[in-house]
Amino acid sequence: MSEKIAIFENNEELLNELQNCISSVEGYEVCAASANGNEAIELVKKTCPNVAIVDLVLTGLDGFGVLDYVRENYPECLTVALGGFKDDKIVDRAIEHGAVYYLAKPVSPQTVLDRIKDLSGTKVLTYKVSTDLRGKRKASSLDEKISNIFITIGIPPHIKGFSYLREGIKLAVSDPSIINKVTKELYPRIAEKYATSPSKVERAIRHAIEVAWNRGRADAISSIFGARVYIGNERPTNSEFIALVADKLILESL
Numbered sequence: 001m002s003e004k005i006a007i008f009e010n011n012e013e014l015l016n017e018l019q020n021c022i023s024s025v026e027g028y029e030v031c032a033a034s035a036n037g038n039e040a041i042e043l044v045k046k047t048c049p050n051v052a053i054v055d056l057v058l059t060g061l062d063g064f065g066v067l068d069y070v071r072e073n074y075p076e077c078l079t080v081a082l083g084g085f086k087d088d089k090i091v092d093r094a095i096e097h098g099a100v101y102y103l104a105k106p107v108s109p110q111t112v113l114d115r116i117k118d119l120s121g122t123k124v125l126t127y128k129v130s131t132d133l134r135g136k137r138k139a140s141s142l143d144e145k146i147s148n149i150f151i152t153i154g155i156p157p158h159i160k161g162f163s164y165l166r167e168g169i170k171l172a173v174s175d176p177s178i179i180n181k182v183t184k185e186l187y188p189r190i191a192e193k194y195a196t197s198p199s200k201v202e203r204a205i206r207h208a209i210e211v212a213w214n215r216g217r218a219d220a221i222s223s224i225f226g227a228r229v230y231i232g233n234e235r236p237t238n239s240e241f242i243a244l245v246a247d248k249l250i251l252e253s254l
Contacts, residue, residue, distance in 0.1 A: 002027055002028060002029040003027060003028050003029065003050045003051065003116075004029050004031040004047060004048070004049045004050050004051075005022050005028055005029065005030050005031065005049060005050065005051050005052075005053070005116060006030075006031055006032040006033070006040070006043060006044060006047060006049035006051070006052040006053065006077075007019060007022070007030060007032070007033045007034075007052075007053045008032075008033070008034055008035070008037070008040040008043075008052065008053065008054050008055060008058060008063070008066060009033075009035060009053065009055045009082065010035045010055045010057050010058050010059065011035075011055070012035065014105075014109075015033060015035060017109045018030075018053065018109050018112060019033055020109075021109035021110065021112070021113055022109075022112075022113055022116065025113065028116070031043075031047040031049050032044070032046070032047045032049060035055075035058060035059055036058060036059045036060045036061075037058035037059065037060045037061030037062055037063065037065055037066050038060040038061045039060070040052075040054070040058065040061070040066045041061065041066065041069050044066075044069065044070060044073075044074060044077070048074065048077070049074075049077055050076075050077060050078070050119075051077065051078050051079070051080065051116050051119050052066075052070055052077055052078075052079045052080070053079075053080050053082060053112060053116075054066050054067055054070075054079055054080070054081050054082065054099070055081075055082045055083070056081055056082065056083040056085075056090075056094065057083070057084070063081060063082075063083070064093070064094075064097050067079055067081065067094065067097040067098045067099055068097055068098065070098060071097065071098030078100050078119045079098055079099050079100060080099065080100065080101045080102075080103060080112065080115050080116070080119070081094040081097075081099035081101070081102045081103070082102075082103050082105060082107060082112075083102065083103075083104060083105065084104070084105045085104065086104045090102075091156055091158065092154070092156070095151060095154075095156055095157075100119060100147075100151070100157055101115045101118075101119075101157050101158060102156065102157070102158050103115065103158070142170060142173065142249070143166065143170075145249060145252075146166045146169050146170070146245065146249070147162075147166065149245060149248075150162060150165070150166070150208075150212075153212045154211065154212040155208050155209075155211060155212045156211065159204070159207065159208055159211065160200075160204040161204035161205045161206075161207050161208025161209075161211075162208055163194070164190050164194065164201050164204050164205050164208075165204075165205045165208050165209075165241075165242070167190045167193060167194075168186055168187075168190055168205065168238075168242045169242050169245045169246050169249070171186055171189060171190075172186070172242050172243065172245075172246035173246045173249050173250055176246065176247075176250070179239055179242060179243045179246070182238065182239045182242075183198070183202075186242075187199075187201045187202055202238065205238045205242075206238055209235060209236065209238065209241050210235065212235075213235040
């Protein structure tokens with residue numbers, strides 16, 4: 001069964017390129033396309049897409065309005081926001097309105113397709129979503145459980161540290177003792193997987209944690225870990241954060 005992809009993009013040329021790129025890949029179907037936000041709402045109602053690509057600048061209702069509608073009424077539909085802004089405030093706002101990824105223009109159709117593949121489960125890093133009777137999203141994979149924690153506390157999916165940190169937590173869940181070998185084993189294993197260096201992994205993870213704490217979501221952080229474990233400018237080290245999330249996930253699985 002094909003994944004249904006909706007594309008809501010204000011630039012006609014990019015809209016056509018995205019349609020052609022996505023439609024050319026087996027397993028994907030472009031079920032809706034429009035440059036108008038109001039029409040986008042009607043098309044979502046009609047087609048119930050698995051993934052929606054949403055330009056923040058649309059005619060009629062803007063992209064934020066479309067993101068809000070999808071989040072509130074079709075939580076099983078994952079959204080990728082496109083915008084011509086690289087400002088962290090815009091990225092934060094898109095994520096707060098429900099976007100799982102934010103891609104800054106200019107962006108290639110292949111990059112958008114790669115992010116769709118991330119979401120639709122054709123890669124190792126998957127986001128599989130189901131809904132309960134109340135229509136709320138439930139994580140059906142370890143990847144999504146971790147990603148949901150990151151997004152809740154303010155770690156944006158577009159930075160490298162997001163993926164590196166998620167991989168580190170997965171390693172710690174499968175082998176808790178690795179937290180005592182962060183420099184000698186954990187960073188090198190992540191680096192090998194992503195074809196980078198252990199030092200770059202360490203820096204990217206540290207940056208991701210700094211981003212979350214600098215955004216000041218103390219209440220969200222406390223709600224995730226069940227206690228006010230860090231206050232003010234105090235923030236955990238890389239290994240402390242990985243251990244905290246891994247312990248939480250291990251306990252939830254018992």
